[in-house]
Amino acid sequence: MGNESYGDIGKLSPEERVGVDRSGELVERAIGAIGDLDIEAVSALLADDFVLELPFRADGGPRCMESDQAVAFMRSLPTLLARMNFHDVVVHGAVPTGEIVAEYRSDGVTHSGRPYQNRYVSFITVRDGRIARWREFFDPTVVKSAFGHPQRPV
Numbered sequence: 001m002g003n004e005s006y007g008d009i010g011k012l013s014p015e016e017r018v019g020v021d022r023s024g025e026l027v028e029r030a031i032g033a034i035g036d037l038d039i040e041a042v043s044a045l046l047a048d049d050f051v052l053e054l055p056f057r058a059d060g061g062p063r064c065m066e067s068d069q070a071v072a073f074m075r076s077l078p079t080l081l082a083r084m085n086f087h088d089v090v091v092h093g094a095v096p097t098g099e100i101v102a103e104y105r106s107d108g109v110t111h112s113g114r115p116y117q118n119r120y121v122s123f124i125t126v127r128d129g130r131i132a133r134w135r136e137f138f139d140p141t142v143v144k145s146a147f148g149h150p151q152r153p154v
Contacts (some may be wrong), residue, residue: 023126024091027100030124030131035086035106037078043071047130058140080147081116085109099123099133108146116146 026045033041052070065073077084085107092101102107102125108116118138125133 008010016132023100024093024131026131027091028089029087030085030134031089031102031104034074034077037081037082039071039075039077042074043069043142045131046071047127047132050131051133053133053135054138055135055138056137057106058144075125080110081108082111082113087096095123099125099135110146112148114146116142118142 030045031040033039035043037061050067050070052065052073053066054063061073062069086104089102089104095101101121104120104122104131106116106118106120110116120136120138122134122136123134124131133143
């Protein structure tokens with residue numbers, strides 16, 4: 001993948017365009033799998049050294065998780081949410097750093113019946129056809145409101 005933004009895709013070589021398209025499709029599949037709470041499906045898309053960063057996480061849990069800890073966090077999501085759906089997904093493609101930028105919204109329900117509706121912007125690094133890093137920004141006040149008090153699954 002070149003160091004061009006997705007908006008400049010016309011300047012990319014045909015090989016670079018295919019790389020951007022495949023990475024964007026991979027990111028869309030991962031977002032869909034998380035929205036379906038299909039953690040096994042998303043796990044299959046992750047690199048062995050996967051890193052999950054949640055810079056705005058405010059529940060006292062780690063904001064940066066690597067490999068097994070990151071996957072364990074993702075596996076805890078179905079214990080927190082009875083239903084989750086991502087919509088309005090827009091994958092912008094690669095920025096000059098090579099990261100894929102995605103925006104999306106969630107429409108979920110906690111096991112206690114509270115709504116969980118948030119907005120996200122993520123910067124996702126794809127390496128060798130797998131997701132190596134996912135840095136997700138969201139509104140932590142929505143998380144607190146949905147769960148009533150800080151939840152720290154991992």
